[in-house]
Amino acid sequence: MMRIDELTKTTLPLVSFEFFPPKNEEGFAQLYRTIDRLHPLHPSYVSVTYGAGGSERQKTVELAGRIQNEIGIRTLAHLTCAGHTKSEIGEILDQLWSAGIRNVLALRGDPPGGGAFKPTEGGFGYTSELIEFVRARHDFCVVTAGYPEGHPQCLNLTRDLEHLKRKVEHGASVIVTQLFFDNEAFYRWRDQARALGIEAPIVAGIMPIGNVAQIKRFVTMCGAKIPHPLLLRIEAVEEDADAVYQTGVEYATQQCRDLIERGEVDGIHFYTLNRSRATVDICRALRDKLPL
Numbered sequence: 001m002m003r004i005d006e007l008t009k010t011t012l013p014l015v016s017f018e019f020f021p022p023k024n025e026e027g028f029a030q031l032y033r034t035i036d037r038l039h040p041l042h043p044s045y046v047s048v049t050y051g052a053g054g055s056e057r058q059k060t061v062e063l064a065g066r067i068q069n070e071i072g073i074r075t076l077a078h079l080t081c082a083g084h085t086k087s088e089i090g091e092i093l094d095q096l097w098s099a100g101i102r103n104v105l106a107l108r109g110d111p112p113g114g115g116a117f118k119p120t121e122g123g124f125g126y127t128s129e130l131i132e133f134v135r136a137r138h139d140f141c142v143v144t145a146g147y148p149e150g151h152p153q154c155l156n157l158t159r160d161l162e163h164l165k166r167k168v169e170h171g172a173s174v175i176v177t178q179l180f181f182d183n184e185a186f187y188r189w190r191d192q193a194r195a196l197g198i199e200a201p202i203v204a205g206i207m208p209i210g211n212v213a214q215i216k217r218f219v220t221m222c223g224a225k226i227p228h229p230l231l232l233r234i235e236a237v238e239e240d241a242d243a244v245y246q247t248g249v250e251y252a253t254q255q256c257r258d259l260i261e262r263g264e265v266d267g268i269h270f271y272t273l274n275r276s277r278a279t280v281d282i283c284r285a286l287r288d289k290l291p292l
């Protein structure tokens with residue numbers, strides 16, 4: 001299967017869906033139903049997140065291999081510096097390569113209980129080091145994360161972008177962003193990235209709001225902001241699950257339409273939370289705009 005960076009040369013905008021490895025059998029059954037419903041949309045790729053610890057981790061390798069080889073969708077496997085020595089990371093990369101996975105999203109990861117990141121002894125201190133290691137191990141396409149509104153530990157957006165540039169210089173060839181709701185913030189950040197000489201394709205991370213308490217929790221963790229008019233709209237219907245859903249889908253559809261129509265984006269990455277309904281509704285509404 002063509003690598004994601006090769007795909008960006010022929011098929012834009014990319015459309016991709018993110019999943020996490022479920023905790024139990026029931027969760028897996030639900031995820032496979034979700035993938036069944038999303039498969040007909042012909043995503044450019046799907047991605048599988050990397051757990052914070054323990055048995056969750058092996059699941060990423062297995063699930064990524066299964067989606068790519070049994071279901072037949074190009075898969076991007078996430079991988080973090082956190083909690084691993086270099087030799088453990090090397091083994092995981094060998095397993096991914098043997099399973100036919102050719103795309104890796106290299107990340108730093110966060111400590112499970114929150115707080116400051118501390119490198120594991122014998123591990124990587126920065127994502128740029130992991131990226132270099134992944135590139136040297138096998139001929140993977142390395143994807144990296146970008147933060148249009150700043151990483152939560154960001155001291156300054158320009159400094160953050162300098163670090164993003166370093167990740168690209170160390171071998172990352174595609175950027176996927178953290179979720180954001182404010183396209184204008186994204187455009188400013190993207191222009192600043194381009195001005196700094198970051199030329200890699202940028203895929204925009206979109207999360208349709210499905211639950212008000214949950215999205216408030218996510219944005220505090222990830223550094224994104226909910227624009228005030230949107231916050232007022234969702235809070236006004238907070239008790240009505242259907243109305244929250246409709247508002248979230250409508251907003252995300254409009255956001256994607258703007259990104260595509262203004263030609264400002266190389267791809268759209270949906271944070272699905274292992275559900276299909278919102279992503280299907282948005283992609284259907286944008287059918288004339290997306291290469292589905």
Ligand SMILES: Cc1cc2nc3c(=O)[nH]c(=O)nc-3n(C[C@H](O)[C@H](O)[C@H](O)COP(=O)(O)OP(=O)(O)OC[C@H]3O[C@@H](n4cnc5c(N)ncnc54)[C@H](O)[C@@H]3O)c2cc1C
Pocket residue numbers: 048049050051052078079080106107108109110126127128145146151152153154155159160163164166167176177178179205
């Ligand atoms: C698309 C996406 C997918 C994700 N998937 C997962 C996942 O599957 N599993 C998971 O555990 N987490 C995941 N995360 C969360 C991610 O692990 C955290 O946001 C983590 O804190 C940052 O990792 P990073 O590689 O993106 O950031 P980095 O690029 O490492 O940046 C983190 C901070 O360090 C600073 N920094 C970077 N380089 C340097 C340097 N050389 N010197 C000084 N400071 C530096 C940056 O400015 C920034 O403030 C994901 C995030 C995104 C956006």
